[in-house]
Amino acid sequence: MNKKILVTGGAGYIGTHTCIALHAAGYDIVVYDNLSNSSREAINRVSSLIGQSIDFIEGDIRDAESLKQVFSSHHFFGVIHFAGLKAVGESVAQPLKYYDNNVSGTITLLEVMSEYDVKNLVFSSSATVYGDPERLPIDENSPRSCTNPYGQSKLTVEHILEDLAVSDASWNLIPLRYFNPVGAHPSGQIGEDPNDIPNNLMPYISQVAVGKLEKLSIFGNDYPTTDGTGVRDFIHVTDLAQGHVAALNYLQQQASSKSSSGTTSSVGFLPINLGSGKGTSVLDLVAAFTKVSKQPIPYQFAARRAGDIASCYASAGRAKGLLKWQAELSITDMCQDTWRWQSMNPNGYNAT
Numbered sequence: 372m373n374k375k376i377l378v379t380g381g382a383g384y385i386g387t388h389t390c391i392a393l394h395a396a397g398y399d400i401v402v403y404d405n406l407s408n409s410s411r412e413a414i415n416r417v418s419s420l421i422g423q424s425i426d427f428i429e430g431d432i433r434d435a436e437s438l439k440q441v442f443s444s445h446h447f448f449g450v451i452h453f454a455g456l457k458a459v460g461e462s463v464a465q466p467l468k469y470y471d472n473n474v475s476g477t478i479t480l481l482e483v484m485s486e487y488d489v490k491n492l493v494f495s496s497s498a499t500v501y502g503d504p505e506r507l508p509i510d511e512n513s514p515r516s517c518t519n520p521y522g523q524s525k526l527t528v529e530h531i532l533e534d535l536a537v538s539d540a541s542w543n544l545i546p547l548r549y550f551n552p553v554g555a556h557p558s559g560q561i562g563e564d565p566n567d568i569p570n571n572l573m574p575y576i577s578q579v580a581v582g583k584l585e586k587l588s589i590f591g592n593d594y595p596t597t598d599g600t601g602v603r604d605f606i607h608v609t610d611l612a613q614g615h616v617a618a619l620n621y622l623q624q625q626a627s628s629k630s631s632s633g634t635t636s637s638v639g640f641l642p643i644n645l646g647s648g649k650g651t652s653v654l655d656l657v658a659a660f661t662k663v664s665k666q667p668i669p670y671q672f673a674a675r676r677a678g679d680i681a682s683c684y685a686s687a688g689r690a691k692g693l694l695k696w697q698a699e700l701s702i703t704d705m706c707q708d709t710w711r712w713q714s715m716n717p718n719g720y721n722a723t
């Protein structure tokens with residue numbers, strides 16, 4: 372079976388961790404990234420962790436000619452498509468930038484894949500497509516709706532993938548709906564490196580712990596949750612990376628059973644949640660991080676953040692049943708690995 376995979380956005384936070392997991396699982400990877408939210412240093416560190424140089428191409432997914440060059444030089448089994456912009460606030464301020472990058476970019480990628488008859492795709496979707504969930508835990512058949520352009524861009528791509536699967540049964544399309552990815556590689560060499568002041572909880576906490584930020588604001592303490600703060604399903608990024616390997620393994624099995632049995636059935640459009648299935652509150656996460664880092668994490672309660680929901684956690688049964696995957700690492704592991712990365716690299720990849 373052909374094990375060559377194109378990884379768009381492979382220089383980013385989730386992409387780098389997934390490249391390591393793919394390499395360990397015997398996949399042969401080519402990374403394609405425009406470095407708009409990442410650095411060559413991240414690629415260098417992945418290369419040193421896997422003990423061989425990563426095949427890296429600097430390019431934009433909106434650039435069809437550049438993609439065609441890549442597809443004509445390599446014979447891919449499939450694509451893992453991480454490339455995208457992800458800042459909710461920025462998407463509200465600059466919606467066209469988000470639709471262009473995330474939606475038009477994905478259409479260009481799909482067109483080139485189709486031209487080169489590469490029909491296996493794993494796409495980075497998000498639990499944000501569930502909006503404010505009607506019931507918990509959230510399963511893949513829950514209604515979808517979004518309230519901001521970032522979420523809309525993910526949901527629009529999902530709709531495009533669904534339509535594509537209906538139009539042509541040879542596509543195998545797995546959107547993985549991530550819950551809240553956190554943590555870092557246990558080596559402390561790679562991790563999340565936000566450009567600016569972090570929007571997300573875990574990098575904010577870790578920057579308070581390391582002394583870069585003064586105090587955490589906890590957005591809301593009057594939610595209908597156990598302690599009044601928001602509840603999320605945190606998932607260690609290395610577990611998430613394994614989820615991508617499991618999705619690709621599944622596509623490989625489907626392709627091999629299809630070719631050996633001569634059947635024509637395909638995967639079609641198959642969304643899968645990647646979460647732990649457990650809810651953790653903001654205060655629980657602060658307490659766990661304080662314990663692990665042995666640093667004070669001053670906080671104050673502040674107003675609810677616009678657009679936030681009270682609770683969000685996954686039903687992870689489909690991933691377990693179909694992909695034989697489940698999250699293994701604990702909240703303590705997530706805090707330990709985040710803290711190691713943060714304290715070894717207080718200024719992220721730019722530190723010298």
Ligand code: NAD
Binds near residue numbers: 407
């Ligand atoms: P990231 O910003 O670290 O990685 C994305 C990578 O894509 C970056 O390296 C960036 O340079 C690259 N990129 C962006 N636009 C591109 C383009 N037009 N052409 C080529 N490369 C491009 O983000 P991440 O946290 O690793 O997220 C990866 C994917 O997962 C994104 O699509 C994101 O929306 C999605 N996602 C992330 C989270 C999260 O909390 N991190 C949650 C749900 C979904």
Ligand code: UDP
Binds near residue numbers: 551
């Ligand atoms: N949060 C917070 N302070 C921050 C950042 C986040 O209290 O500085 C809360 C937020 O209100 C939510 C939870 O932490 O309840 C997770 O937020 P994050 O942005 O990490 O993820 P998302 O809201 O996208 O699930």
